[in-house]
Amino acid sequence: MKLQTVQGTPLSPYLVEIRRRLHRHPELAFREEKTAALVRRELDRLQIPHRPLAGTGIRAELHGRQAPAEPGAGRPCLALRADMDGLPIQEQTGLSFASEHPGLMHACGHDGHTAMLLGAAHLLWARDFSGKVVLLFQPAEEAGNGAGRMVEEGGLDQVELIFAGHIDTHIPTRTFTVDSGLICSSADPFAIRIRGRGAHASRPHEAIDAVVLASTLVVQIQTLVSRAINPSHAAVVTVGRLRAGTVLNAIAEEALLEGTIRSAHPQARTALRQGLERLIQGVEAMGCAGIELEYLPGLPAVINDERAAAIARSAALRLVGREGVRRQEAPSLGSEDFALYQQEVPGCLVRFGARLSGDPAGPAHSGRYDFDEQVLEQGAAWLAQVARQGLLHLEGSTERR
Numbered sequence: 001m002k003l004q005t006v007q008g009t010p011l012s013p014y015l016v017e018i019r020r021r022l023h024r025h026p027e028l029a030f031r032e033e034k035t036a037a038l039v040r041r042e043l044d045r046l047q048i049p050h051r052p053l054a055g056t057g058i059r060a061e062l063h064g065r066q067a068p069a070e071p072g073a074g075r076p077c078l079a080l081r082a083d084m085d086g087l088p089i090q091e092q093t094g095l096s097f098a099s100e101h102p103g104l105m106h107a108c109g110h111d112g113h114t115a116m117l118l119g120a121a122h123l124l125w126a127r128d129f130s131g132k133v134v135l136l137f138q139p140a141e142e143a144g145n146g147a148g149r150m151v152e153e154g155g156l157d158q159v160e161l162i163f164a165g166h167i168d169t170h171i172p173t174r175t176f177t178v179d180s181g182l183i184c185s186s187a188d189p190f191a192i193r194i195r196g197r198g199a200h201a202s203r204p205h206e207a208i209d210a211v212v213l214a215s216t217l218v219v220q221i222q223t224l225v226s227r228a229i230n231p232s233h234a235a236v237v238t239v240g241r242l243r244a245g246t247v248l249n250a251i252a253e254e255a256l257l258e259g260t261i262r263s264a265h266p267q268a269r270t271a272l273r274q275g276l277e278r279l280i281q282g283v284e285a286m287g288c289a290g291i292e293l294e295y296l297p298g299l300p301a302v303i304n305d306e307r308a309a310a311i312a313r314s315a316a317l318r319l320v321g322r323e324g325v326r327r328q329e330a331p332s333l334g335s336e337d338f339a340l341y342q343q344e345v346p347g348c349l350v351r352f353g354a355r356l357s358g359d360p361a362g363p364a365h366s367g368r369y370d371f372d373e374q375v376l377e378q379g380a381a382w383l384a385q386v387a388r389q390g391l392l393h394l395e396g397s398t399e400r401r
């Protein structure tokens with residue numbers, strides 16, 4: 001591929017430069033100020049109008065120059081989304097462009113996603129399409145409900161279809177994973193507070209031991225996935241944090257358990273939530289303690305719309321041919337807030353292959369994470385292509401009017 005920027009220079013080195021600049025300066029959820037400033041500067045250079053959204057987010061619009069196929073027909077509108085935030089992780093890659101901020105790192109490829117969407121802006125700049133392409137630069141994918149705020153503040157105004165991609169270092173560069181249906185699981189974080197009765201370590205008969213009840217609950221939770229759901233539905237329940245007690249010679253009065261339920265099937269999600277509530281009632285009755293369960297804000301599953309997935313697949317086929325377009329082996333039990341856009345409009349999230357050859361880098365969300373930068377041009381090209389094809393599809397679709 002030899003794609004060019006609007007200025008006539010090769011696109012790939014431009015994208016690498018943007019990605020590396022972002023990589024050196026990762027910013028956490030809703031603090032993507034420098035990142036957003038860079039995006040605004042690049043959009044200004046292209047004279048693409050934009051407005052702030054969701055704190056550090058940006059919505060930009062590219063209006064096509066072509067007239068609608070039928071006079072008087074509505075102008076279609078579609079969105080492309082990139083996430084911009086980094087993670088509180090110490091980088092250990094030793095790369096020349098490694099993070100300059102201790103304890104902060106782009107360890108999920110969002111630096112790449114942001115560069116790709118700017119690349120798509122260059123490729124769509126000639127406006128050789130009918131309708132409107134909305135570019136959504138979203139804050140806080142990793143934490144903090146960035147997509148939810150983008151939606152609340154009008155990010156999807158007029159938008160009828162939405163697309164995005166995520167870099168995936170499990171699959172080779174020049175391949176895309178495109179599926180309809182379930183892509184990423186729902187995520188239901190929870191907190192359980194156990195209130196027992198404290199006492200001297202030697203006088204258990206005067207106490208309600210929160211440590212014993214918390215331990216019982218942790219062990220019982222292990223039976224949820226094995227006993228409460230259909231074994232063909234993927235799911236996991238993890239207690240990631242357990243805190244109890246203050247000193248070794250006192251029976252703990254309180255305990256706090258925090259964890260997450262991930263499930264790749266709505267039935268499993270319901271069964272796990274109900275199962276957890278049942279277990280809590282049982283342990284509460286057994287221990288004569290007070291136990292509260294609180295669900296923290298979670299995310300629904302990413303479910304790709306069939307039509308949107310067909311458009312996404314067709315765009316990928318154009319770029320890499322049949323051998324480059326795959327299907328996922330199984331839905332991921334990771335979550336993605338792209339699901340919140342899909343609650344509003346049909347959409348499709350794909351994966352961009354970016355496996356480095358030779359010595360494998362670390363996995364996403366690790367300090368050794370890195371990806372093959374050739375994916376940047378691939379991703380930008382796919383975003384531009386899927387926008388063109390999506391608009392054509394919307395224009396031809398009668399359901400829209």
Ligand SMILES: [Zn+2]
Pocket residue numbers: 107108142364365
């Ligand atoms: Zn991530």
Ligand SMILES: [Zn+2]
Pocket residue numbers: 108109110141166
């Ligand atoms: Zn990510």
